[in-house]
Amino acid sequence: MRFIVADWGTTRFRGYLVENETILDSVSSSEGVSALKSGQHRDVFMRHCGPWLDAEPEAPILLVGMVGSREGWVMAPYASCPAGPADIAKAMIPVDLGDGRQAHIVPGLFYEPVPDAADVMRGEETLVLGSGVTDGLVCLPGTHPKWIEMRAGKVERFATYMTGEMYALLREHSMIGRPATEPEDPQGFDLGLEAAERNSGQDAAHHAGLLNLLFGARAAVVSGRMESSLLGPYLSGLLTGDEINSALSQFARPTSITIIADSPRADLYVEALARKGIATIVVAPQKALIAGLEKIVREVAH
């Protein structure tokens, strides 16, 4: 079955014509939802994907990502966990394309880890459904990494970390990252992982806390204990290690974890998890996206 999709995020628009998990044609532009005003979305979509609509009059059309957020085309309310392809397909929101055609916006997911607490995703649910994992733990690195537990083909629960954004804050706006120099020494990443490991290990006297370890990283550089070229990768390793340790506390610690990311980001997680004796399977995000959308489309076709 052929279908048409737009992976429509904050900064990018990516359109695909797909058949049997194969991309037949694609288009990409910088018209992400943050660049658009209300009322512009239909025109942007039709300009990029209109020719496919004419050529494929029966093809379902799915939109995924921030296009369904408050700042997107139409707000698609979050579906609740646990959620599988059928639950997500049922919660999709239609938008009118004219000439009797409709596109459907894939909703994000909501999860309540403890009463009155909240976690959300928008777009990652589609990738994880296409990851090939029906039972197990999946990690999606990024600005806001997601750790997702799959049970019987559904997203059972998940947790989002602000790791990537925190790294950017420390490098760009904080006195902590100011002494960092380039070229960077990648060995700093391992040192950061080791510090994170002590921080969550058996010995409570070494539970220094992230806020102390971050200050200590700067202090080590300005006092000459650490080379300034190590600092950037050290901060990355410390934050990534803290994220992984927290995720392995929250979720059942598995023998293998699936990572949805391209290199070199995926490599950092592979390395960090290997140090803990955890095997990894790496899946490319684009492949996971298309496979996940195909699963949702098949539910609509039923």
Add this chain to the structure above:
Amino acid sequence: MRFIVADWGTTRFRGYLVENETILDSVSSSEGVSALKSGQHRDVFMRHCGPWLDAEPEAPILLVGMVGSREGWVMAPYASCPAGPADIAKAMIPVDLGDGRQAHIVPGLFYEPVPDAADVMRGEETLVLGSGVTDGLVCLPGTHPKWIEMRAGKVERFATYMTGEMYALLREHSMIGRPATEPEDPQGFDLGLEAAERNSGQDAAHHAGLLNLLFGARAAVVSGRMESSLLGPYLSGLLTGDEINSALSQFARPTSITIIADSPRADLYVEALARKGIATIVVAPQKALIAGLEKIVREVAH
């Protein structure tokens, strides 16, 4: 004994004429070390404190704070822990004021929590020496809060947290703090403390990690689970709670802690520690500073 001091930090210059822990006269200006270039410090000091020097030809003169940093008047190398008044007095660095007078810069302290790691302070060593605590745990809240263990009248070890700077980063530069609204609801502080408590409690499945809890705070607001007026105080409570939990892991958990801070900052720590059944003694920073300097001056006079 009379003595003259300057508490010379990054943003403020504060001069005092002191006798028996009583401030006889004082002067203050915005000529902190970050506002000055190399070579300007002597003139600034003499303009503010020169009249006292003339009137008190025998009075010792001490300078404390960032004036001894790389960006200050003269770099005063850190003394190492454990350090008491005599150790600090011995490590002071003289600067020439002309006419045969000298001032002495109080050095900061260096501590190595684990090999190749580092922590530093500059100015807080003087306050803690004047806190009245010879054995016990002292907390100095601020942009970079310090927790200091005193043993037999010496600074035995300490840890710095980036709590205050982290709060500012989240409020000013991060998407996490963006949904926060004013007027703030102070109840959010307690909710943040509770989240920090779960995060370090007995149940590892609730060890969500700070990076997850920070993301969750935003998610709770944008999904309507938390009032936006709670978010600012919630972030403050979460970070402060995480700092306190980490400090109580690193240091022996005492029945009472001395806090060197003015209201309302001191009140937040009093409240957070009371929830844990820990009593607090609050000491005003200015009083601690003067008492600490007097201890150091007496060592010089010996």
